[in-house]
Amino acid sequence: MRVVAATLVEALAQLRIHRVRVLLSLVGVAVAVAALTASVAMGDVVRQVSVESMEQSSGRPATFGFTVYSTTGESPSTDELVVEAEAIAERYDIRYMSPVMWLGGAVDLAGARTDAQVMGVGADYQAMHRLALAEGRWLVDSDAERLAPVVVVNRTVMDLLGVASVDQHPTITLPDGSTAVVVGVVEGAMYEGYPYVFGLPATALTIVGDEAGAFASPTIEMWVPEESAAAVEAMVARDLRGAFVGTQVDAYRQDYAAYFDPANDPTALMQQVLLGISGVVLLLGALSLVNIAVITVRHRVRELGIRRAFGASLSRVFVGVMLESVVGTVVAGVVGIMLVVLAYRLLLVDRVVPIGVTADLPPFPVAAAVVGLCVATAVGAIAGIIPALVAVRSKVIDAIRF
Known part of the structure; x- marks a missing residue:
């Protein structure tokens, strides 16, 4: 030494x-x-x-999507499916669960009907998809109890409404004559150049109205730990089949880690x-x-x-x-x-x-x-x-x- x-x-x-x-x-x-x-x-x-x-597009690892539909009769309603998914999430201690509805349709923005991507999502969707806010806030479960429904939009919608900030309390006119209040603005490359409107499932269905059609049935997304992903997928799919007898349940992992090649x-x-x-x-x-x-x-x-x-x-x-x-x-x-x-x-x-x-x-x-x-x-x-x-x-x- x-x-x-x-x-x-x-x-x-x-x-x-x-x-x-x-x-x-x-x-x-x-x-x-x-x-x-x-x-x-x-x-x-x-x-x-x-x-x-x-x-942002597919969810964090490991995010699963579950769809429930009937090939012979009527599929379960959105409310029934969401209630059952919430019960399953609580049963297996799944912290993040969100219904996702890609509805499309036209929205009344400042008196003009404009094609937009209307999405019905839950409060957990923001965390599951890394959705960033430029200002304002995201949706919360208690928004379902408000007399005036709330929505979150992207900057394109704000520009079409002719407002610069949510502090100006912009609104979107719904088909039934009521209004939805804009409480937040999302940002990100995925949400640029085309109008996006996010709302709780009931609000999104109200915005789209009769145009929802077959797309009204939501996909249930769940974000679970990767180490237990396979077991959770099997259990959730089994419980959904048991809750809705006679329906078909499709389960698939949708996050990038399932198909990303290093x-x-x-x-x-x-x-x-x-x-x-x-x-x-x-x-x-x-x-x-x-x-x-x-x-x-x-x-x-x-x-x-x-x-x-x-x-x-x-x-x-x-x-x-x-x-x-x-x-x-x-x-x-x-x-x-x-x-x-x-x-x-x-x-x-x-x-x-x-x-x-x-x-x-x-x-x-x-x-x-x-x-x-x-x-x-x-x-x-x-x-x-x-x-x-x-x-x-x-x-x-x-x-x-x-």
Whole structure:
């Protein structure tokens, strides 16, 4: 242990003596390690954005859809199906359950009939589909008891209504002459460019009226833990068949994780390009480090010869010279990682998250930092072998000659 500590002290001393030369050669290593770490971190961010986009449309893992219909007679009503689904969710301690009705239809917006996507959903739909709000609030179960029904719309509907904020209490005229109050505005790429109106199932059916037709029967969505997904699917389907005898129950897992292929990772190409660039920079940095180290060793022939004369072993000289490169690259790697961590904090945490690009920014990947340090250490060791071999060939007589 004492020998190792002494060798490290010698390596640090030599780095201080030749700090200008070493600093210039290690700039490339620091940049390469920073690029290597940043590529992994950015890959995680891009992957999270992609995942959140898929979860908006299909739900979080694991989300199941259950449809109940009769092939011979009348299918269960929306109220009957929702009541039974709530009972099943309570029975199996399923925290998130929502009926989903894609109704379509035309909506009266500021006196004009406009085609819109009217959706009847439950209060849990927002959490299940990562639905973000630009302002206002989402639907709650108690809204069903209000005299004036409430809806949540997208920005397109707000523009058609000619209002800028829910604080202006905008309303939508229903077919029966009553009005629904807008209490929230959703945002996201999925809900841009076409009118979207969300309401509790009863409200959505009232908005669409006779146009609902066959689409009035809801799909029951449930979000359950992935580890128990298969068991929950079987139990819920069994209970629905028992509650509605003579009907057909279709159960299917609809979230992206059920069909997403990791081999088609959208971030793979970007990471490969960044890793390739990092590798080239690392190679150039290593070559520069080898060149500087060899020149430095050539100027230390007298010192190395004297150390050999006083009993320094070949292994001690070899390890000492090689550690100079290792210590230098490790320091450069730490500096590069610190720069990436700082940029991650200032550019992503403080700027990207507030504008809603991603709801759950992944933590800084510690694994990327560890990989960066390991690569820096390996580069230092490889780059130090050549000057170390030159050093061990120094002879005692060379100390007198120089």
